[in-house]
Amino acid sequence: MIGRIFLRLLVTLMVVLATAWGSLALWYQLPMTTASKYAFIALWCMLVLGLLFALWRRRPWLALGGFLLLFALLLVWWNTLAPSNQRVWVDDLAKLTTGRVEGSQVTLNNVRNFDWRSDEDYVPRWETRRYVLDRLTSVDLATSYWGMPAIAHVLVSFGFDDGQFVVFTVEIRKERGERYSEIGGFFKQFELSIVAADERDALRVRTNVRDEDVYLYRVNMSEEAMRALFLSYIEQTNQLEEGPRFYNTITANCTTIVFDMMRQIVQGLPMDYRLLLTGYLPDYVRDVGGLQANLGLEELQRRGRITERAQQAGDDPEFSRLIRDGVPGW
Structure with a gap:
């Protein structure tokens, strides 16, 4: 009974x-x-x-x-619910970045380079840019906070010795009039998008327009690992252009996508709660040897906070250099 x-x-x-x-x-x-x-x-x-x-x-x-x-x-x-690339998207996610690799020459199509005055007032620009893999010299991790310390948006910036920087950001691909919902992210509400953008777009829109707090960390990676990660982003963007995917709040977000790529490059990376609580990701990266080993996390955060420097730099052509003034490793 x-x-x-x-x-x-x-x-x-x-x-x-x-x-x-x-x-x-x-x-x-x-x-x-x-x-x-x-x-x-x-x-x-x-x-x-x-x-x-x-x-x-x-x-x-x-x-x-x-x-x-x-x-x-x-x-x-x-x-029966399937993702699509054919919807009425918001302007800053209207195009998909794609890439072509020919030897050491890389061509990225639809690199976003908006001139933002506000979230509603901007000059849209989508550009084709070319990079030389042999000139790739740096990888930076950027975390952008807008509320809770445990939650941040994660961006990855690649730097070249000719002064070019390109940021890859994993985004929910919102339709016009659509608003983000953490719960909706579990229920196929959004498609997934990976956008390549100029730093004066991807970082400045967060510090200067959306009043977010942004931190930049120089990542310790070998040349082979940097190149592999850059090419992995291109592979991911091309796959999304060929076959769209749904965004998922846990399994396919701005951190887990990057972690999956890194796990193919660096063997043995452990799973960790900080991959979900993205605001604590820099602590995880430091623990696995990815940040400056001679400095504590608080010092890395203090010197890596670029919010005020980005606000002061504005649309200066030297934006990328100015925001890195004082960042450990630069």
């Missing part, structure tokens, strides 16, 4: 969790008005409640079979 009650409690818990997941999936993906979504989700919950009543009162196996059939139908619909 006790065993049957425990089993029914366990099944009830699983059904409730699956129902909650299904409700959120319906909310974020049903192409309906808000009122229609409420009605459809209410119907879904009422059907499940009826099956739970049957589970406890009448024929439990019949009730469980009914729920499994209902949930299977939901999963069939869920798996």
Whole structure:
């Protein structure tokens, strides 16, 4: 008797969790008005409640079979949802960066170089830029904070000895009128985008326009590893152009994408909670030997905070040099 009650409690818990997941999936993906979504989700919950009543009162196996059939139908619909590159995107994510490698020569198409005055007032520019892999000399990690210290956006900047810098940033590809939602990021609400941008765009828009707090860290990497990471970004951007992917708040975000690429280059990188709490990522990178070993994290953060320097540099052609003044390793 006790065993049957425990089993029914366990099944009830699983059904409730699956129902909650299904409700959120319906909310974020049903192409309906808000009122229609409420009605459809209410119907879904009422059907499940009826099956739970049957589970406890009448024929439990019949009730469980009914729920499994209902949930299977939901999963069939869920798996029909496919990412797309053909939507009405916001201007700064309207194009996909792609690259072509010919020997040591690299051509990047659709490098973003917007002139930002505000989030609504800007001059859009998409450029084709060329780089020489043999002249790649540096990799910098940038973390941008806008609220909680545990959460930051992560950007990676590559520097060349001819003075060029290009930033790769993993973004949710928002449609016009769409707003970011952490929960929606679990439910196929956004596509994934990797954008290459000029530093005066990618970093300055965060410090000077969005009032975010940005830190820059010089990363210790061999020439071979720097080149491999740069080429990996190009490979990823080309793959997204050929086959779009959904963004995921946990498994496909601005940190996990970079970590997956780095794990192909540096063997043995450990999984860590700081890969999810992205604000603490610099601490993780330092622990695996990626930052200046002779300085503590607090000192690296203090000297690597570029917010004020970026605000003062503005659109100066020497922006990249000015923001690095005092950054350890430069």
